[in-house]
Amino acid sequence: MRALWWCSGLWFALLLLGSANPVAADSAEQLFARYEPALLQVRVLEKASGAKASIGTGFVLEQPNLLVTNYHVVSEAVLFPDKYQLEYLAVGQKKGQLKVVAVDVINDLALVSTDYQPEQRFSIQDERPVQGATIYSLGNPHDLGMILVPGTYNGLQKYSFYPRIHFTGAVNAGMSGGPTVDAAGKVVGVNVASAGNQLGFLVPADALQALLQRFIKDGEVADFKQQIDQQLVSSQQKMFEQILSANWQLKDFGPGKVPDEVVPFIRCWGESNVEKDKDQLKKVAAFCSQSEEIFLSQQFTTGRIEMQFEWLHAPDLHPLQFFSRYQQNISSANPDNQAGKEDVTAFECQHKVVQQPNGQHAKTVFCVRAYRNFAGLFDALYLSASLDHDKQGLISHFTLSGITQQTAQAFSRKFSEAVLWQ
Structure with missing residues (x-):
């Protein structure tokens, strides 16, 4: 507001x-x-x-x-x-x-x-x-x-x-x-x-x-920018100390498991088109967020955490048709906070194919962009899509704003380990 x-x-x-x-x-x-x-x-x-x-x-x-x-x-x-x-x-x-x-x-x-x-x-x-x-x-x-x-x-x-x-x-x-x-x-x-x-x-x-x-x-x-920088760093360290030290509870999600409400201030909601939509692509979605923002300027907000999970299943579609729809959903992921070119740099991304302990594979993208006026702070975006099935898939995604690179990497490790796909 x-x-x-x-x-x-x-x-x-x-x-x-x-x-x-x-x-x-x-x-x-x-x-x-x-x-x-x-x-x-x-x-x-x-x-x-x-x-x-x-x-x-x-x-x-x-x-x-x-x-x-x-x-x-x-x-x-x-x-x-x-x-x-x-x-x-x-x-x-x-x-x-x-x-x-x-x-x-x-x-x-x-x-x-x-x-x-x-x-x-x-x-x-x-x-x-x-x-x-x-x-x-x-x-x-x-x-x-x-x-x-x-x-x-x-x-x-x-x-x-x-x-x-x-x-x-x-x-x-x-x-x-x-x-x-x-x-x-x-x-x-x-x-x-x-x-x-x-x-x-x-x-x-x-x-x-x-x-x-x-x-x-x-x-x-x-120096107001220096003071604001210190306040942002201190706040995000306190927040993520709670998140990273918590025992993350998992819930069933399609044929896998995903994190639930991992700390009290992160709340989750869900929706699906199962039995409501004639679309051949069935979707089940869960959204979790710490929804309050820290206001920096009219064009720039920070301090949000958002996690999103989608299970897509299309037993009646041809695998190529499913892949096209799957790709559309993957490409819709965006950062969750408001920022302009004068506030942040462009995202720099790393692309990997990773293997879970159970042998399942996923394509992952991990991106960060730096804050121009607040040294050491970044926004992070992570996206993972399962690869081993031709008519179903799990997309997991998070965005973090106003965090250090070390915090982003630690959260990414814990998040990726908590998303399990059968």
């Missing part, structure tokens, strides 16, 4: 009138009146035209006097400072310049220096709300003005490597970087994403506290 958004006075009044709890509505009204001056619209301006390229929300902290927002809100100004600059818009149409001083790309957070000093500012809650508590998300949706949206705290998202609070409430585009507060007005999370249908996600307040402590210790960042 690239951005989150919010509304103005009429929308706020409608939200209060629609509340089933008048006590909560009064509390929400008081919170909004007290803290609205500490909410800012964060604007990314294109220098040449002076026009807005994107917007988000930010909020001013009590200590230290810094603005908090999402990294994805200010990313263009961080990566391309010659092209973009930042500006805030406060209550009463007051404007001023902003400067990013620290980022946490893994948790999509940024600290920004500002000369704006409202009388009332936000402080951070040290304890998490109880499950089911009413909390309040603030921000500026769709450039319509600041609003407050009540919702429910549902704890941390269960199946996620990156800690995110599940918030039942409307988090819309333009609300990115805004605070979500408890009934006392203390920040419990930072708006980060929405899946629609009252399904929102927040960065927990403890991640913000950790970023603040690093900033207090280390000061303003001199």
Whole structure:
């Protein structure tokens, strides 16, 4: 999700009138009146035209006097400072310049220096709300003005490597970087994403506290790309330590076996056209992924893991017909993350024919492409297709983004050993 958004006075009044709890509505009204001056619209301006390229929300902290927002809100100004600059818009149409001083790309957070000093500012809650508590998300949706949206705290998202609070409430585009507060007005999370249908996600307040402590210790960042590089490497090492040390469970798949949900944050789904499609080529597919992405820029994301398995069987097709269809499915494999030529190099690939311990053969392709601005990081793509049968075959595939070459090779070995074909 690239951005989150919010509304103005009429929308706020409608939200209060629609509340089933008048006590909560009064509390929400008081919170909004007290803290609205500490909410800012964060604007990314294109220098040449002076026009807005994107917007988000930010909020001013009590200590230290810094603005908090999402990294994805200010990313263009961080990566391309010659092209973009930042500006805030406060209550009463007051404007001023902003400067990013620290980022946490893994948790999509940024600290920004500002000369704006409202009388009332936000402080951070040290304890998490109880499950089911009413909390309040603030921000500026769709450039319509600041609003407050009540919702429910549902704890941390269960199946996620990156800690995110599940918030039942409307988090819309333009609300990115805004605070979500408890009934006392203390920040419990930072708006980060929405899946629609009252399904929102927040960065927990403890991640913000950790970023603040690093900033207090280390000061303003001199080289953002170096800091982002270090954060990406550290995050992927922690993730793959869990994955590679896990005891991978296998499941039956056609005449073979493939990995199942190898760690809790990798989830699997399946589908087939068996008994549903008159196509002579029968397909059974399984998809496994760690679906959250790390946002680097509008054109560049990383941090995903995806595994895919397909069993194809065509007893009534001529072997040449089957091979043609088989080849089409093999050639459809692509990297799972978004990146452009300015972000990554072209893939370099190794092609091999390998033999399993049971004597079965497969053609494998292992490809990597390097990150241009983050040394030592790569995307990896692996594809394997069984070769020993003329009317059926197993295709196994994975893509990894933002990993070291050593990690890519270690994962490839474990993955290939886990895919068994009879």
